[in-house]
Amino acid sequence: MTDFRTSLRVARLADVDGITDLHTAARTAYYQAGGVTDAELTSPEALADRRASWARAVGSDDRTVLCAERDGEIVGILSMGPPYDADVDPAMAGQLYQIHVRPGLWGHGIGGRLHAAFVRFLREEALSVGVLEAWDRNSRAQGFYARHGWRPDGRDRPGPGGGRYVRMRLAVGALERP
Template sequence: MIIRPAVPHDARGVAEVHVASWRAAYAGLIDQAVLDAQSVDGRQEMWASWIVRSEAGLPPIGYDVPVHRMLVADDDGVITGWATFGPGRDEGTSGLGELAGLYAHPAAWSTGVGHALVTRAAESLVEDGFDEAFLWVLHGNQRASRFYERHGWIADGTEKTADAGGAKDLRELRHTRRLSDGSA
């Protein structure tokens, strides 16, 4: 397995990971009808555009947010996970890095894919000049919270409500981490 920057050709694999991981990780946390409605084809189109625009230094269409980058875990041509990261997108997060998304295919859970991605994304944020970063975890997603805590991300008590993937009013908990301690 290698961790590398995403290219447009990766969009299908990224979409497959996205949909499979949402369905497995968020079962019981997001309405099942929303999970069932997730479409690999729709996500592929979205991610293809996202990757092309990111490579060009542009934000996603329709968003006024900082440009983020994507890393993929490539296991002999099969995308098994991905991470997106960049400058903080939320109000009041200027100067902070953000791990905006990290997903591994459920078949790759507990294989080191997530560890490799979170480590490389944190290293990239340090290379980009960030000393501290944050991420959001869906309330109730204990598996993700434990994973991030093992990697030094600590819940700081900040919460927000967001819409994503057709789901409304998702309660998310923020985790933060100092990156400049040399253990990215």
């Protein structure tokens, strides 16, 4: 589904509270579905940590944060930049740190627009590989990324609730150009 009412723009520091609220709502939905308790997700300390992390990301020189906006409201976010892991060559790969869409708007094409922006970022930076981590209990995210050509690469690390973060790769050269 194509969403013509949603526009993408670079995030500003003034967006950090809205970004944090959206991120909190999205992560609460998928982590609760995977068995993580509400107390672990919505504590004031966790919220303050998320806000500080987003402020750093928006103000960072090596990250890009985009907001998907509809009718003046932030309805999705994308964070991307260089890879975290030392075994991933930053001359070849970029990392999709996070895509979040406001619950209730899932399946409306917003995540697809944000994903397409990440692929454009890779191409503009002449990078041939994308990497990301997805929580193994988030079947919605796993399915979304698989539909967009991502595949697990065999690496994982501990995640919340006894789950794992699975690293996935996307070979950009294999994708059709728009």
